[in-house]
Amino acid sequence: MSITIKQPVWAFISLFTNCLLLFALVLVVGKQQGNNRFLGTMTAVSDRTPSKNQAINTLASMGKRHKLNYQQWVDILKQEARVAAEKKPSNLSILAGDSLSLWFPPELLPEEKHWLNQGISGEKSQGLLKRLNLFDKTQPKAIFVMIGINDLIAGVSDREILENQEKIVDYLQNTHPKTEIIVQSILPHGSRQATWEGKDKLLQTPNSRIRKLNKKLLAIAKKRGVKFLNLYPLFADSQGNLRLELSTDGLHLNSQGYIVWRTALQLYTQMELGNRKKE
Numbered sequence: 001m002s003i004t005i006k007q008p009v010w011a012f013i014s015l016f017t018n019c020l021l022l023f024a025l026v027l028v029v030g031k032q033q034g035n036n037r038f039l040g041t042m043t044a045v046s047d048r049t050p051s052k053n054q055a056i057n058t059l060a061s062m063g064k065r066h067k068l069n070y071q072q073w074v075d076i077l078k079q080e081a082r083v084a085a086e087k088k089p090s091n092l093s094i095l096a097g098d099s100l101s102l103w104f105p106p107e108l109l110p111e112e113k114h115w116l117n118q119g120i121s122g123e124k125s126q127g128l129l130k131r132l133n134l135f136d137k138t139q140p141k142a143i144f145v146m147i148g149i150n151d152l153i154a155g156v157s158d159r160e161i162l163e164n165q166e167k168i169v170d171y172l173q174n175t176h177p178k179t180e181i182i183v184q185s186i187l188p189h190g191s192r193q194a195t196w197e198g199k200d201k202l203l204q205t206p207n208s209r210i211r212k213l214n215k216k217l218l219a220i221a222k223k224r225g226v227k228f229l230n231l232y233p234l235f236a237d238s239q240g241n242l243r244l245e246l247s248t249d250g251l252h253l254n255s256q257g258y259i260v261w262r263t264a265l266q267l268y269t270q271m272e273l274g275n276r277k278k279e
Helices: 010-028 050-054 060-067 070-087 125-135 149-153 158-175 199-203 207-224 255-278
Strands: 037-039 092-097 114-119 142-146 180-184 227-229
Touching: 070 114, 070 125, 092 125, 114 125, 125 158, 142 158, 149 158, 149 207, 158 180, 158 207, 180 207, 207 227, 227 255
Parallel strands: 037 114, 092 114, 092 142, 142 180, 180 227
Antiparallel strands: none
């Protein structure tokens, strides 16, 4: 089964999704977040990490955390996963990916869940694959995977990206056989309107290539029997580029962008619950 939005005409999709999000935000974002519990990043046992939300819009507000090297991040995530494994929180969901997942504001994550954030800035599919064992001992109800944009920026081939994605899904299915695995699409970038320091690298990867990759990710999800959540149309403008009002620099998301993502996660959860009741 896949949760996806078809995209025959970009202008129509942009208009439709804007209307959908407006309606969804009224229903979803207006709810109180009192039942949301966040296990990381940096504070594995706290309910809120306000300072992390401050890190979304400006580089300066990231403070010392932005200066952590890769191994330091791995060590932190390992500690947080250990806490989640020991405490065995109910209805645990895991975010696995790169900086887009890493900086997801905890207060915007869907309520009624415990969340473990296993994102690392700059992460590529091969790196994520190698560290999936960090949360082997946890018992999540769902694992949301988003990875790939940094591979494209680094010049990794489509074939290698897809092979790593398949290995990631296989590993998670084998290690967490009772867990729902959700592969999320790669998001678009801002193309020539981007202000990110690596803009030239973005321009070498047209969004049309990302759309083709997402179609192949959908095929992998169907083949492996996992879910696919196509977020791309929600973030794309009429040209298929990342909507600038949802981004800080044409690559990373601002708070409005995370609200869109959160709404998609919430709607996905509600749809899944509805489907289960019908079965």
